[in-house]
Amino acid sequence: MEDNNxxxxxxxxxxxLLERALATLxxxxxxxxxxSATVEQTKRELDxxxxxAAAEREISDLKAAAVHESAPLRKTxxxxxxxxxxxxxxxxxxxxxxxxxxxxxxxxxxxxIAVKTQLLRAGAIA
Numbered sequence: 001m002e003d004n005n006x007x008x009x010x011x012x013x014x015x016x017l018l019e020r021a022l023a024t025l026x027x028x029x030x031x032x033x034x035x036s037a038t039v040e041q042t043k044r045e046l047d048x049x050x051x052x053a054a055a056e057r058e059i060s061d062l063k064a065a066a067v068h069e070s071a072p073l074r075k076t077x078x079x080x081x082x083x084x085x086x087x088x089x090x091x092x093x094x095x096x097x098x099x100x101x102x103x104x105x106x107x108x109x110x111x112x113i114a115v116k117t118q119l120l121r122a123g124a125i126a
Contacts, residue, residue, distance in 0.1 A: 023046070076122055077118050077119060077122045077124065079117060081115055081118050081119070084103070084115075085100075085103060087103075088102070088103035089103075090103055094124060094125070095119060095124045095125045097125065100115075100116070100125065102118075
């Protein structure tokens with residue numbers, strides 16, 4: 001009977017020890033799950049941060065391209081064009097199209113187109 005009592009005490013002690021070990025393992029499992037969730041969330045945040053940065057760069061590039069396209073390519077008229085227009089009484093500022101056509105009458109078609117294109121780029125005629 002004493003052997004049975006000792007055996008029961010040992011079984012109870014072993015059972016208590018196993019229950020404590022199980023509780024400890026369950027706590028550790030919860031910690032591991034929280035750590036894993038944090039790591040996954042961090043990876044997701046990094047991915048989203050990279051996508052946001054790429055989108056912001058693209059928006060910035062598009063804005064710069066829009067500004068570049070809307071601005072005239074050249075804000076001044078070449079000196080030779082200015083001199084030729086000055087000889088015909090056309091100065092700085094907006095150019096009257098009729099006066100311009102009269103001033104360009106002595107030029108070839110290609111030269112007239114070139115001068116008008118330069119003036120358009122400079123914003124002198126609309």
